[in-house]
Amino acid sequence: MRVVIDSNVWISALVFGGNPRRIIKEAIDNGWAIVVSEEIFTEVRRIINTKFSDFVDDFESLQAVLLPYIDTVKLGRITVTECRDDDDNRVLETAVIGDASAIVTGDKDLLVLLKYKNIDIKTPAQFLYPIATDDVADFGDK
Numbered sequence: 001m002r003v004v005i006d007s008n009v010w011i012s013a014l015v016f017g018g019n020p021r022r023i024i025k026e027a028i029d030n031g032w033a034i035v036v037s038e039e040i041f042t043e044v045r046r047i048i049n050t051k052f053s054d055f056v057d058d059f060e061s062l063q064a065v066l067l068p069y070i071d072t073v074k075l076g077r078i079t080v081t082e083c084r085d086d087d088d089n090r091v092l093e094t095a096v097i098g099d100a101s102a103i104v105t106g107d108k109d110l111l112v113l114l115k116y117k118n119i120d121i122k123t124p125a126q127f128l129y130p131i132a133t134d135d136v137a138d139f140g141d142k
Contacts, residue, residue, distance in 0.1 A: 001033070001102070003034060003102045003104060004103045009104050011044060011047055014048070014059055014062065019123075019125050024062070027069055035094060035099075036073070037075050039094070040094060071098060075090060075097065078093060091103060103122070
């Protein structure tokens with residue numbers, strides 16, 4: 001499986017744990033490829049540095065541990081304009097270029113799409129527990 005983890009899920013995994021952290025654990029346990037772009041990691045670093053500075057070293061350590069599972073793609077080969085926010089378009093672009101089967105995000109602007117070019121877009125809970133969350137509200141994602 002090839003999955004894009006959005007910046008908000010990376011940050012939640014580091015700071016809060018819960019389902020976002022389980023996504024990272026599942027990737028390791030199941031040998032998934034985590035598709036990223038430098039733009040996603042730049043956004044994560046920016047937010048961690050400004051809002052959660054105690055976690056800067058933790059993020060760098062996490063990246064080092066995940067290196068065998070990370071597939072970094074270079075953006076710019078295609079242009080995505082599906083969303084009003086360019087950051088969201090870069091997540092979609094990362095998924096398309098990286099041939100991902102899913103995007104895991106907490107971003108409502110991405111979640112309303114449900115799918116983009118055959119790529120599932122789900123919250124961490126929807127991704128981890130698809131049967132349990134298909135027809136109910138997605139509570140307690142953190």
